[in-house]
Amino acid sequence: MSSNPSYLRGLSRRVLLSALAVAPALIGPLRSAPASAQGTDPLPSWNDGATKQSIVTFVSRVTTQGGPDFVPVDQRIATFDNDGTLWIEQPMYIQLAFILDRVKALAPQNPGWKTKQPFKAVLDGDMKALAASGEKGLMQLMAVTHAGMTSEGFAKIVSAWLATARDHRFKRPYTELVYQPMLELLAYLRANGFKTFIVSGGGIEFMRPWTEKVYGIPPEQVVGSSIKTRFEMQDGRPVLFRLPEINFIDDKVGKPLGINAHIGRRPLAAFGNSDGDLEMLQYATLSGGPRFGLLVHHTDAEREYAYDRKSHFGKLDKALDAAAVNKWTVVSMKTDWKKIFPGDA
Amino acid sequence: MSSNPSYLRGLSRRVLLSALAVAPALIGPLRSAPASAQGTDPLPSWNDGATKQSIVTFVSRVTTQGGPDFVPVDQRIATFDNDGTLWIEQPMYIQLAFILDRVKALAPQNPGWKTKQPFKAVLDGDMKALAASGEKGLMQLMAVTHAGMTSEGFAKIVSAWLATARDHRFKRPYTELVYQPMLELLAYLRANGFKTFIVSGGGIEFMRPWTEKVYGIPPEQVVGSSIKTRFEMQDGRPVLFRLPEINFIDDKVGKPLGINAHIGRRPLAAFGNSDGDLEMLQYATLSGGPRFGLLVHHTDAEREYAYDRKSHFGKLDKALDAAAVNKWTVVSMKTDWKKIFPGDA
Numbered sequence: 001m002s003s004n005p006s007y008l009r010g011l012s013r014r015v016l017l018s019a020l021a022v023a024p025a026l027i028g029p030l031r032s033a034p035a036s037a038q039g040t041d042p043l044p045s046w047n048d049g050a051t052k053q054s055i056v057t058f059v060s061r062v063t064t065q066g067g068p069d070f071v072p073v074d075q076r077i078a079t080f081d082n083d084g085t086l087w088i089e090q091p092m093y094i095q096l097a098f099i100l101d102r103v104k105a106l107a108p109q110n111p112g113w114k115t116k117q118p119f120k121a122v123l124d125g126d127m128k129a130l131a132a133s134g135e136k137g138l139m140q141l142m143a144v145t146h147a148g149m150t151s152e153g154f155a156k157i158v159s160a161w162l163a164t165a166r167d168h169r170f171k172r173p174y175t176e177l178v179y180q181p182m183l184e185l186l187a188y189l190r191a192n193g194f195k196t197f198i199v200s201g202g203g204i205e206f207m208r209p210w211t212e213k214v215y216g217i218p219p220e221q222v223v224g225s226s227i228k229t230r231f232e233m234q235d236g237r238p239v240l241f242r243l244p245e246i247n248f249i250d251d252k253v254g255k256p257l258g259i260n261a262h263i264g265r266r267p268l269a270a271f272g273n274s275d276g277d278l279e280m281l282q283y284a285t286l287s288g289g290p291r292f293g294l295l296v297h298h299t300d301a302e303r304e305y306a307y308d309r310k311s312h313f314g315k316l317d318k319a320l321d322a323a324a325v326n327k328w329t330v331v332s333m334k335t336d337w338k339k340i341f342p343g344d345a
Numbered sequence: 346m347s348s349n350p351s352y353l354r355g356l357s358r359r360v361l362l363s364a365l366a367v368a369p370a371l372i373g374p375l376r377s378a379p380a381s382a383q384g385t386d387p388l389p390s391w392n393d394g395a396t397k398q399s400i401v402t403f404v405s406r407v408t409t410q411g412g413p414d415f416v417p418v419d420q421r422i423a424t425f426d427n428d429g430t431l432w433i434e435q436p437m438y439i440q441l442a443f444i445l446d447r448v449k450a451l452a453p454q455n456p457g458w459k460t461k462q463p464f465k466a467v468l469d470g471d472m473k474a475l476a477a478s479g480e481k482g483l484m485q486l487m488a489v490t491h492a493g494m495t496s497e498g499f500a501k502i503v504s505a506w507l508a509t510a511r512d513h514r515f516k517r518p519y520t521e522l523v524y525q526p527m528l529e530l531l532a533y534l535r536a537n538g539f540k541t542f543i544v545s546g547g548g549i550e551f552m553r554p555w556t557e558k559v560y561g562i563p564p565e566q567v568v569g570s571s572i573k574t575r576f577e578m579q580d581g582r583p584v585l586f587r588l589p590e591i592n593f594i595d596d597k598v599g600k601p602l603g604i605n606a607h608i609g610r611r612p613l614a615a616f617g618n619s620d621g622d623l624e625m626l627q628y629a630t631l632s633g634g635p636r637f638g639l640l641v642h643h644t645d646a647e648r649e650y651a652y653d654r655k656s657h658f659g660k661l662d663k664a665l666d667a668a669a670v671n672k673w674t675v676v677s678m679k680t681d682w683k684k685i686f687p688g689d690a
Binding site: 074077151195205208212218219220221222229231233236237238240253256257260261262263264265279282283286287288 | 550598633
């Protein structure tokens with residue numbers, strides 16, 4: 001599978017998450033599949049086959065009253081990674097595209113950036129120089145794009161950006177570059193009593209402004225990376241002011257910690273696409289009882305992207321090996337999905 | 346109003362929270378009031394009067410479709426403090442009683458504790474010496490009672506303790522020393538589309554094992570103080586191991602931070618009883634639109650306790666002054682509540 005350009009390699013996942021750990025947008029139409037009704041297929045964008053069958057079989061097992069694997073509604077927790085699992089993450093995380101655009105938007109008020117790294121690299125479109133600035137550089141970009149405003153102010157910035165930003169390849173808003181089969185899966189699980197959560201390495205406040213409209217997932221069911229905030233009064237109004245300091249990185253071993261902190265129950269099912277999701281899938285599935293783990297494998301260079309073990313963003317290597325051992329379902333986008341995005345024919 | 350014994354003063358709120366920041370019980374019957382039905386009083390344990398009326402009026406305002414103050418269901422977030430707001434906190438926080446009992450239970454396996462502070466103080470029932478051990482002492486007690494086991498293991502310890510522990514004055518399980526009028530209020534709000542959350546200085550994992558049964562509040566709607574945990578594999582099973590290190594103190598300015606981290610929306614209504622709830626009530630109510638703040642004032646020494654400005658646990662001083670300024674409802678337990686506990690006649 002193809003990997004990312006070498007100049008992006010300096011932007012490690014940890015570095016990016018540091019920058020991404022961070023934002024709140026009211027954009028994008030809510031596209032939920034119709035709830036499962038007698039006789040209608042709740043997963044119409046999934047091709048028939050072992051992958052689709054594994055999902056339906058699991059849901060049937062845990063929802064069959066009186067069956068040996070029945071699970072009460074209050075324990076039906078499903079956790080979903082976001083980048084690469086619910087929406088695209090190539091050629092770079094969308095939150096990184098936000099950072100780059102935001103630096104450009106703020107440049108006129110900061111004339112010194114023209115000659116100062118890492119800002120110069122962003123303004124020149126010099127990704128090699130940007131990568132060379134490393135974690136320190138990205139933290140500087142994070143500080144000026146993700147901190148220094150209230151949580152509510154940041155939500156407005158994110159919403160405004162998502163309303164106008166377009167993916168270069170697909171020429172569509174990012175919130176339309178979500179996976180139609182996964183939207184159907186979210187709706188199918190909810191129709192069967194599951195509470196659906198996002199558990200993402202992305203910034204919790206970058207996701208919350210739009211996840212309800214786009215995925216039907218409300219803010220209180222979004223777990224993500226975060227920066228610190230400070231409670232303060234501004235003109236007699238209490239606000240949370242965003243600080244340029246990492247609070248929590250919700251990736252790898254951070255995902256089970258984030259799940260425990262926010263949800264307080266072990267998920268019954270977990271969905272991811274990269275090594276960043278390995279521990280979440282382990283935590284959800286390796287503890288006895290009926291459990292379900294699923295990885296989205298990006299195998300469709302034509303309709304989306306094809307990448308796995310050597311990709312910089314969304315590297316899928318150890319988790320792919322673990323899937324075979326632990327009998328997690330692996331979705332091949334190319335063969336298992338009839339369509340990729342809601343707007344596709 | 347009476348204050349606590351002087352020997353408890355060394356146990357500051359911060360010190361206690363450090364120790365309390367920490368714990369998971371399946372106990373106590375779920376006692377929810379019947380949902381509001383045509384013609385039946387949803388708040389039968391509340392005496393008629395301005396206090397009760399303020400609650401009913403607020404709920405009516407925000408739920409009247411087409412009215413000027415109507416609030417959509419997804420924005421009806423209500424946050425409740427726990428200690429002193431939903432259950433008793435005198436003569437000491439219940440989580441502190443847990444710590445003391447737990448040290449006694451573990452003493453036979455730790456013979457050295459007989460001569461070593463702060464353990465000796467606990468075993469001798471010497472509260473003065475315990476208070477003298479200060480934050481350092483309490484952190485040591487916290488380490489041996491709240492850390493060194495998995496989250497699931499801790500939940501079992503808490504549940505087992507709550508199943509047998511009894512309050513000395515009322516001779517009842519602590520989970521029966523919850524306030525019947527507040528149980529009715531929780532159910533009334535939920536019947537009107539509110540999502541109810543606990544936002545407490547107490548340990549998040551000390552509360553989660555029992556809040557669903559006792560209050561109808563599921564684990565994912567509990568926000569509290571926490572210690573750090575470590576993801577690890579034990580015999581091939583992924584667990585979270587509890588470490589003797591504070592992660593987050595969900596008190597005072599921590600409450601708005603905890604609300605933002607876990608809920609991601611500004612509450613429409615907030616309920617507390619002490620200065621630890623001041624910032625939460627400010628955050629919820631001082632931001633325009635229809636909002637509701639309420640403080641429980643412990644004024645009933647006969648049926649429960651009477652304390653406020655000088656109390657060590659649950660000090661209510663600044664927040665009481667703020668209530669007058671901000672028009673928060675102040676409940677007098679003595680005059681506003683017909684009964685205190687569910688088991689009362």
